[in-house]
Amino acid sequence: MEEEEEDEDEALPKSALEIRRQARLEREKRRAAEEGAGRKRPPPKPRAVKADKEFGKWAKASGGLGLKMMKAMGYKGGGLGKHAHGIVNPVKSKLRPQQMGLGYGGYKEKANMTQAELDDTEGNEEKKPRAAQKPKKRPGTNWRATGKKKPAKRVYKTVDELKEEAEKRNAPELVIDMRGPHVRVTSLDKVADLNDGTEQIHGDGWTPTGSANTLPELKWNMDALVEHTESDVHKTLQAITNRENTLKALRNQRRVIADRVEKQKKAAESLELIITLVDAARDKAASINLQEEGCLAQGGVYADTFEMLRERHSEEFQLYGLPRVAFALGAESLKKALRGWRPLAPSASKPTTLELTAMLKRWRVVLEGDEGTGALYQELLEETVMSKLAIALSSCDVRQFAKPITLLEQLRPALPPPVYRHVLLEYVSPRLRSELANWRPTRDPVPVHTWVHPWLDVLPARALGDLFTQIRTKLSDALRAWQPLDGSALVLIEPWRGVWERRDMWDFLSRSILPKLRHLCSRGVHVNPQREDPTPFRAVVRWHKVVPLHALVSMLLTDFFPKWIQALVSWLRSPATEGKFEQILRWNKGWSGQIPDALKAHPLVEAQMRRGLDLMNAAIQNEPLDPILQSMAKAFPAQQEALRREAQRYGEGATAAPAANAGAAAKKKRRPLLGGDLSVKEVLEKLAGKMGLEFMPNLKKGMRDGCEVYTFGRCNIYIKGQTLFVHVPAKGGGGAWKPFAIEDLLQMAK
Incomplete structure (x- = not known):
């Protein structure tokens, strides 16, 4: 019954637990009263043990400080303890034999005490009632008892017992009222009034009554039971919901596992199919006769198989590492096919470049997909094609450019852009630089542009820049001893117009060509109607396709037209003869015919020729020539400024100094440190x-x-x-x- 009551107590709220606990205590007290109330054990008797005569002898020198302290705490002599039932003599130390456990062999720890005495002491130890007073404090001392206070023991009493005790003390007694929904502290008289039938309204609205069968307490208990039952119902519903969620999760997990098993089953079937197809391809490739069906037949069989696998089983193709398997089989077949292959010397027993390109394009799709940018295909090229291609291009005759250029153009669709660029920069460009290093412009009968220009559309800009610099350096060294009347320099340089950068061409011309052309125009061109030789003038103006027009116009304005105007004025001022003006007109047309149309169309050249006609018209009409000459002199600085602006527009710097500053420029010109024509x-x-x-x-x-x-x-x-x-x-x-x-x-x- 007690176990069932305890189980019920755990299920009820706190207030109900207190009520049931109080009732249980009252029942126990009543049961104990019925069985007999006089069975309490008496307090233990004082211990009858003789005190040791030598006890406390050592403390005489200190005045018995320990005894004083004990007396201050209530000690009156005899045994220790509240009822003097403890030991009288101090515990004596005794050496225990080595390696002996406690209590072994009847060994006694307490001195001068038998086992019966110990049992009697342990059996009679019982605490005194609470009413026992604390030892009084000794007057005149500051000593007080120390130690932790023991927690007070709660005692449950009936109302009748409390009344009896209150009548004896004649003072109100505080009681704990546990009859309501909450535990309350009240006085005994209030509890008595309630028992007499007087109602007391508490602050929370609950009104206890004196009757045991009243309805409010029963209603409250029923509400508590209903609340507890509702809690159990909610817990049960929550448990059912949790079970349903667990069942749903298990079903989902079962479905996922089933799908995974199905996928793995399909993957296993696909793997078996792939292994079967690869084995069949190897057997078919091993049975091929290369001499009858061609060197690339084995590679074609492998390519067909792996192309089909990549198209139909793309996921498994990457998952099981089939690109690496395809690489191994493809590299083996291509090595056999290209054994003894010479790219620039085709053979009937070896595949042609076009056949090899078609096969490589298929392997490019197999190994790298449609992009062809991975490392696996490049590794295949390194092991099969690149070594033979490097040997062929590094030792070829670049002057016989047709075969290597055709080879590169045919292989380009099968080579990724980085690989193709590597071939040009590492194999072709060094071979061209080596050939240019042995080229001698003055001795080589074949112009350099005839075998370099075909490579312009093949090589990248980086390689071409190095080649152009090397060519300009060679030409500059060769033009040191060149004379402008020699037209071979124009044959070598004119093909590079539009190929070199405009700035590079201008630097080359201003350093190697223009100084000599200007020297020829100023000192080699003579304008004399009686003995004229237009050859030097033609040697200067034939450079109009290569030299920028502003540079040639500057030469003509500075070094040719002043001589031509001077000769024309002298002839016009000479004594009149028969047919003089007809001769001057034919002479003017002759010089005009020597000037190319591109130069003649320049505004400044056209202005000079028009001024010559103005002078002839003035002479025919017997008008003075000086105003025209003065206007030409005044227009000369503006013409030079126009040429300077034109040169700056192309980033080609100044072309010629004005005539007025020619002397100053000559004075500022530095003299060479060492004489001679040294480099x-x-x-x-x-x-x-x-x-x-x-x-x-x-x-x-x-x-x-x-x-x-x-x-x-x-x-x-x-x-x-x-x-x-x-x-x-x-x-x-x-x-x-x-x-x-x-x-x-x-x-x-x-």
């Missing part, structure tokens, strides 16, 4: 030896703009034609290459 490199070698400076190639810097970099003293330099470039370091690191004069280089090198 810049030879001049630097002599200066380095004279000044004790280091002048040698800088292997760390290598090449710069197609020219070798040298160390000159503390500077790095390179020589491009007749121009000296010096590396000027910056403060934060790096620097720039700038053109320098030799005098400035010497100051910097020191």
Whole structure:
């Protein structure tokens, strides 16, 4: 019954638990009263043990401080404890034998006490009632008992017992009322009034009554039971919901596992099919006769199989690593087919370049899909084609350009862009540079453009820039001894018009061509109606297709038209003869015919020719010629400024100095440090030896703009034609290459 009551207690609310606990306590008290109330054990008797005579002898020197402390705590002599039932003599220390456990062999820990005494002490130990007073504090001392207070023990009493105790004390007694929904602290008289039938209204609205069968308490208990039952119902519903959710999750998991099993089953079937197809392809390839069906027949069988697998089983193709299997089989078949293959020497027993390209395109789709940018296909090319292609292109005759260019154009669809660019930069471009290094412009009967121009559409811009720099350097060295009357230079340079960058062409012409043309125009062209030789003039103006027009017009305005106007004026002022003006007119037409149409259409050239006609018309009408000459002199600076602006528009700098500043420019011109026709490199070698400076190639810097970099003293330099470039370091690191004069280089090198 008690177990059932405890189970019920756990299910009820707190207030109901308190009520049931109080009732149970009352029942226990009544049961104990019926069985007999006088069975309480008496307090233990004081212990009758003789005190040791030597006890406390050691404390005489200190005045018995310990005894004083014990007396202050209520000790009156005899045994220890509240009822003097403890030991009298102190515990004596006794050496226990080595490795002996506690209590082994009847060993006694307490001195002078038998086992019976110990049992009696343990059996008679019982606490006194609460009414026992604390030991009084000794007057005149500051000592007080220390220690933690024991928690008060709760005692449950009936109303009748409390009344009896209150009558004895004649004082109101506080009681704990546990009859309502909440535990309340009240006084005994109020409880008595309630038992007499008087109702008391509490603050929460509950009104207890004196009757045991009243309805409010029963209603409250029923509400508590209903609330508890509703809680159980909610818990049951929640449990049912949880079970349904668990069942639903298990069903979903079962469906997922079933789908996974089905997928794995299909994957296993696909894998078995793939293995069967690959084995069949290997058997079919092994049975092929290469001599009858061709060298690429085995590769075709493998390509057909893997193309089909990639198209129909694309996921499994990547999942099971079939590209690597295809690579191994394809590389093996292509190596057999290309054994002894020479790209530039086709053979009937070997595949042609077009056949090889078609096969490589198929393998490109198999290994890399439609993009063809992965590393696996490039690895296939490295193992099969690239080594033979490198040998063929690195040793070919680039002057016989038809075969290598055709080979590259046919292979290009099968080569990824990075691989094709690598072939051009690493195999073709070095071969062209090597051939240009052996080219001699003055001795080679074949012009360089005839075998370099076909490569322009093949090579990338980076490789072409290096080749063009090398060609310009070779031509500049060859044009040092060139004379403008020789037309071979024009044959070599004219094909490069439109191929080289305009700025590069202008630098080359201004350094190697224009100075000699200007010298020929100023000193070699003579205008004399009696003895005329137009050959030097034709040698100058035939460069109009290569040299920018503003440069040639500047030469004519500065060095030719002044001579031509002077000769015309002298002839017009000479004594009149028969047919004089007809002769002047034919002479004017002859010079006009020597000027190309492109030059003649230039506004400044057209203005000069028109001024000549104005002079002839003025002479025929006997008008003075000086006003026309003066207007021409005044227009000359404006014409030069127009030419300068035209040159700047193309980024080609000034072309000629005005006549008024020609003398000043000549005075400012620096004199060479060393005489003779020495090159810049030879001049630097002599200066380095004279000044004790280091002048040698800088292997760390290598090449710069197609020219070798040298160390000159503390500077790095390179020589491009007749121009000296010096590396000027910056403060934060790096620097720039700038053109320098030799005098400035010497100051910097020191």
